[in-house]
Amino acid sequence: MPELPEVETVRRTLIQLVAGKRIDRVTVSLPRIVQRPQEPEAFAAALAGQTIRTVERRGKFLRIVLDDLVLVSHLRMEGRYGVYGQDEPVELHTHVIFHFDDGTELRYKDVRQFGTMHLFAPGEEFEQKPLMKLGIEPLDESFTLGAFKQALAGRTTKIKPLLLNQEYVVGLGNIYVDEALFTAGIHPERTADTLKSSEWQKLHEAVRSTLERAVDAGGSSIKSYVNGQGEMGMFQHQLLIYGRKNEPCSRCGRAIEKSVVGGRGTHTCPSCQKPPRPKPAARE
Template identity: 60%
Template sequence: MPELPEVETVRRTLENLVLGKTIEDITVKWAKIIKHPDDLAEFKSLLVGQTIRSIGRRGKFLKIILDDVVLVSHLRMEGRYVYVENGEEADKHTHVIFSFTDGSELRYRDVRKFGTMHVYPLGEEEAHLPLSQLGPEPFDPSFEPIELWNKLQKTTRKIKPVLLDQTVLVGLGNIYVDEALFKVGLSPEAEARSLSKKQVEKLHQAIVETLMEAVEQGGSTIRSYVNSQGDMGMFQQRLSVYARKGEPCLNCGTEIIRIVVGGRGTHICPSCQK
């Protein structure tokens, strides 16, 4: 599933491609992607005639901001947007097509059909699901280490499942949790509330640094992720533990192992993260 760096990369790419474009028509081939409103005619009427003014992001969600409404889009496992100018025929995995007045199209393609779309009046999107229950943004200057520490004190869960919880902190998934925990030498199995304020301060810094570096590299292409122009992310070339099972730790040379924590495959150095 695309995490914050991948979604931010898609946001930046779309911003360069579709700003100022006006929606002339919408074709929906897989109605289950549309979650709100659940009436397709209403969904289309809210968007047709609207011009895209900006592209935002909240956690792993894209916010396509138009004149009067906001389209909240979650890519889930395999979703991606493809910008098309030449009118080529859409493949079988293209489920929503936004046709613009200039003849170009923005197509939503999703092999697994897990993605979702919600449309709300401009300014009201944060008050409704799926955005209303999200935690703070890692890049928000107001999100300080003490706030993270306070959240960790309220749970007996292991640190990895807590960091994956989007109500605690948004944007993190398997890749970047593993990388951040390795960077500070923390075991993913450590009880969250057992961490000291100093450890949480270092973890907070590692999370921000890891995500920022990944954004600069265009995210990580592990399986199928590419941006809206078909370009791969490059951060996978800088991964320290994720997907490196059997390879030597970059710090100490110990073999990276894969364990399961909270039901999720997890990569660690058993020496650096005791």
């Protein structure tokens, strides 16, 4: 699934490709992609005549801002956008097409068909699903050490599942949580209430720096991700631990291990990320 760096890269690409374009009409060939309004005809009718003003992001969601509407789009597993000429063949699994009055088209392709689109009046999108319960943005000025600790510190949940929970911190997925925890030297099975102040500071810095480096590299193309111009991300070549099972740790040389934490495949260095101490057995 595209995480924050990939969605941010798509956002930046779409601004270059479609900002200022006027929608002439919309074709929806898979109605379930459109969640709001539920009728694809109403969705298409509302967008006809609208001009795309900019493209923004909230967590892993794109916010396509139009004249007097906001389209909230989630790519899910394999959704992708691309801009084409109207005479170019339409690829298989293309489910929504935004036809512009200049003869170009923004096409949404989704092999897995899990992506969603919601249409709102401006500002209304933050008061309803899917954006209403999202946590703090790790690349925003609001992502201070204090806000980070307030969201997570003191909880008895393992730190990795907490970081993956979009209601606390948005945009983080499996790849970047593993990378940030390794950078901070924190084992993913440590519970939040056991982290020291110095560890919170290291983790806060690691989350931000990992995401910033990934955005600069255009995201990670682990499976099928490409940006709006069909280009792959390159951050997978900079990954320190994710996907490197049995390879030597870049810091200490120990073999990287893979386990399951919170139902997710997890990569750790047994030396650089000390596992939590077992709790003493209760006395009988």
